[in-house]
Amino acid sequence: MKLHQVWASLGLFTFCTACGTVGEHASPPELEFAAAPMVETASVEDEVAASFTLQQHSRLGAGTFVGDVWLEQPRMELAGAGAEQTVIDGNLTLASQCRVEHLTVTGDLIFAGNNARAVDVRCLGQVLDYGTCNRH
Numbered sequence: 001m002k003l004h005q006v007w008a009s010l011g012l013f014t015f016c017t018a019c020g021t022v023g024e025h026a027s028p029p030e031l032e033f034a035a036a037p038m039v040e041t042a043s044v045e046d047e048v049a050a051s052f053t054l055q056q057h058s059r060l061g062a063g064t065f066v067g068d069v070w071l072e073q074p075r076m077e078l079a080g081a082g083a084e085q086t087v088i089d090g091n092l093t094l095a096s097q098c099r100v101e102h103l104t105v106t107g108d109l110i111f112a113g114n115n116a117r118a119v120d121v122r123c124l125g126q127v128l129d130y131g132t133c134n135r136h
Contacts, residue, residue, distance in 0.1 A: 056077070057076070057077045058078050059080075060078065060080045060081065060086050060088075060103065061081050061086070062086055063085075064088075065087065065088050065090075067088075067089070067090045069090065069091070069093070071092075072093075073095060074095055074096045074113070075097045076095065077098065078098075079100075079101050079103075082102050083102055083103060083104050083122045087106065088105045089107075090106065091105070091110060092109050094109075094113065094118070095112055095116070096113030096114045096115060096116060097116060098113070099116070099117045099118075099119070100117075100118050100121055101118070101121065103121055104122040104124065105122070105123045106124045108126045108127070108128055109126075109136065110130070111128065114132050114133055115134065116135075117134070117135045117136070118135070118136040121136070123136075
């Protein structure tokens, strides 16, 4: 993994994994929340870190992401390329009003807040709901 891909995975700037472009991409991906600014996140592998934190609105491409993912701030959004294509090899924890979609979690899916939503998310571990009004 190149240094600019690591920086992009940590949200320091955008990096398009499809064409290798750094910065703004001419045609951003179409998602339900496409109006929000998106961060293209490169694959995070063992050499980056055991855990990583994503930005407010992030999109994970196809691949396996090793480590626990924490959506710590309210209203964070995370979209994968599809439940069969994007795999988080670890736990996924959601704060209040967060939304995740189109991915697989090999560990636990943890709802730490209220009114969070998981759409088209396969969880191979446990779903732990410590809040209220969460949808999964």
